[in-house]
Amino acid sequence: MGMARAIEMAKEFGIGMVSIKHSNHFGMSAWLVQQAIDEGMMSLVFTNSSPALPVWGGRSKLMGVSPIACGAPAGDERPFILDMAPSIAARGKIDKAIRQGEKIPTDWALDSEGNMTDNPASALEGVMLPMGGPKGSALSIMMDVFSGVLSGSAYAGHVTNPYDPSKAADVGHFLVAIKPDLFMSLEDFKARMDYLYQRVVSCDKMGGVDRIYYPGEIEQIMRDERMKTGIPFTRGEIDALNEEAKLVGADTLNV
Amino acid sequence: MGMARAIEMAKEFGIGMVSIKHSNHFGMSAWLVQQAIDEGMMSLVFTNSSPALPVWGGRSKLMGVSPIACGAPAGDERPFILDMAPSIAARGKIDKAIRQGEKIPTDWALDSEGNMTDNPASALEGVMLPMGGPKGSALSIMMDVFSGVLSGSAYAGHVTNPYDPSKAADVGHFLVAIKPDLFMSLEDFKARMDYLYQRVVSCDKMGGVDRIYYPGEIEQIMRDERMKTGIPFTRGEIDALNEEAKLVGADTLNV
Incomplete structure (x- = not known):
């Protein structure tokens, strides 16, 4: 609903902004980006989230793994x-490195004492690090400023974990829609985007790479595939769903 | 001037956007962010730039080292x-790794054949890689979409290098100003930002870290210092400036 309002304003003014407070985990940001695309709009979708990463130089969780979209x-x-x-x-x-008995790069995680480690088991007892050191850390703070500080929601490490039912998550979101045909026709804009796509995916490939994907393309291919063939479930997932079905007296899946 | 117009619109509408085409390298993005801060405004400053990085999976330069600010x-x-x-x-x-005879991490650069390398000399003959692989690559494409595609400027690898005088650079910029006191008083917003600063810099430190800096803080401290003590120049820089001074008949620096 937030994106619909942003789009409505963008149609009138060229750009529309919606700030949302006291929210919960809103699922996948790309879902909101897709809503804008379906209406022929550009968009920015920022959110904050519960503490999961230290800021760069820190060792305890303060910022969220908050996506920029x-x-x-x-x-x-x-x-x-x-x-x-x-x-x-x-x-x-x-987890995979532990199973395969491999070391991890030293910039992935800190151990429980706050030191960099290449031991995956020690990493699991510590914290994961932001991408690119200070860069990922700053992006996470950016999400907190635009989503949390501006809206009046929780921020600075005070968003509640979505699996903690004891209190409201109080997440903040920042949604912007932009009309792409402000300075050219929509047809021209789309042709320019098509050209960008072609230039990106046809770039000379580095060693070991068969195909270059555009941002979001792997997920779109996966979606197309699953719309045709369905979503695969593991035995454990089916059993868990059947247990839930029995609890409420619904039919179970016999597969 | 672009940011001034964005600020003017943000004062009236809450948010203001300016798209700039056929531009040149606009210097440091933080300078435009500072203009907004001086007017008590939040801002987004995106630009595209001439090819310097491959997209992820590619080996030839296509996207710019375009900052997000x-x-x-x-x-x-x-x-x-x-x-x-x-x-x-x-x-x-x-360059530093070469001087010190050290290897570099394999995710920093490709050699001239398009393969990952830990040899800094081979890296200099190849291309530097984007931060976080597909993540930095996607951020660079994001800068190109919002700055180049939207504005009608050059994009998709066609921005001219600023040191090439043969044709216009045709850079695109995307500037947004946002009024921070839309949902609370400016005083409350500033107090919330102060609290965020305090939480970030007082986070428990990881091993080997003496102080945690806020994004942009190191540069602000440097600026404060240099406003007091001046900007240090090397002998080579002073000699080059004196050569230029002689060419135009200006006084030379006798230091």
Whole structure:
């Protein structure tokens, strides 16, 4: 609803901004970017989130793994959809390194004493680090300033974890929609975006790379595939859903 | 002038956007962010630039080392000023590794064949890589979409290098100013920013860190220092300036 209002204002004024306070985890930012694209609009989607990363130089969690997201519509090619976290690596990559008995790069995580470590088991007891050191840290603070400080929501480490039901999460969001055909026709804008797509994906490839993907393209390909073939579930997920179904007296899945 | 117009619109509408085309290198983005802060405004400052980085998966230069910049005013504490390039490391760090006979991390650069390398001399013959792989690459594309595509300037690798006098650089910029006291008083906003500053710099420190700096703080401290003690020049810089002075018949510096 926030993005719909931002789009409405952008249609009239060229740009529309919506600030949201006292919110919860709003799911995937790219979903809001897609709403704007469906209306032929560019967008910026910022949010803050509960503490998960230290600021650069710190050792305790203060800032969120708050994604910066934005997008722009294209013509015949894929739209530009960016939705990226300021963390250097997903925690799952540490689990994988443990399973495979490998070391991790020293800039991924701190151990429980606050020192850099290449031992994945020690990393799991400590904290993950922001991407690019001070750069990811600053992006996370940027999300907090535009989403939390401006709106009047919780910020500076006070957003509640979405899995903690004891109090409201009090997340803040910052949504901007921009009319792309302010300085040219929409047709020209879309043709320019198509050209950008083509230039990016046809760049000379580095060693070991078969294909270059545009931001958001891997997810769009995955979505297209799953709209056709469905979403695969593991045995454990099916069993858990069947347990829930029994609790409420619904039919179970016999697969 | 662009930021002044964005601020003027933000005072009336809450948010103001200015798109600039056919421009040149506009210097340091933080300078425009500071203009907004001086007027008590939040800002976003995006620009594109001439090719210097491959997109992720690519090996030839396509996107610029285009900084993402933004800021917000504070009260008694330092304002928030972010101005960061999407590159993983400045080229100067490679020169330093060569001088010190050290290897570089394999994610910093490609050699001239387009393969990752830990040899700084090979890296100098190749290209520097974006920060965080696909993340820095996507930020650079984001700068190109909002600055180049939207404005009608050059983009997708066609911005001319600022040191090439043969044709116009045709850079695009995207400037946004936001009134911080839309949902609270300016006094409250500034107090919230001061609290964020205090929380960030007083975070528990990681091993080997004496002090945590806020985004933009190191540069502000440097500026304060140099306003007092002046800007140090090397012998070579003074000699070069004296040569120029002689050419135009101006007094030379006798230091």
